[in-house]
Amino acid sequence: xxxxxxxxxxxxxxxxxxxxxxxxxxxxxxxxxxxxxxxxxxxxxxxxxxxxxxxxxxxxxxxxxxxx
Numbered sequence: 001x002x003x004x005x006x007x008x009x010x011x012x013x014x015x016x017x018x019x020x021x022x023x024x025x026x027x028x029x030x031x032x033x034x035x036x037x038x039x040x041x042x043x044x045x046x047x048x049x050x051x052x053x054x055x056x057x058x059x060x061x062x063x064x065x066x067x068x
Contacts, residue, residue: 012056021050 047057
């Protein structure tokens with residue numbers, strides 16, 4: 001497919017229950033006045049807790065850089 005040829009990095013397809021769990025883990029505290037950005041290590045821990053461990057889910061940054 002031409003689109004795939006132009007896009008070397010591909011995403012992943014998630015089952016809906018996994019996507020729902022990811023959204024709950026990701027957004028559960030976003031409206032809290034005490035919310036703080038997560039570090040890369042924290043984000044990768046969320047991914048790992050849901051079994052999202054392929055290369056696609058590895059952010060590849062220093063563990064102490066907060067994500068916005």
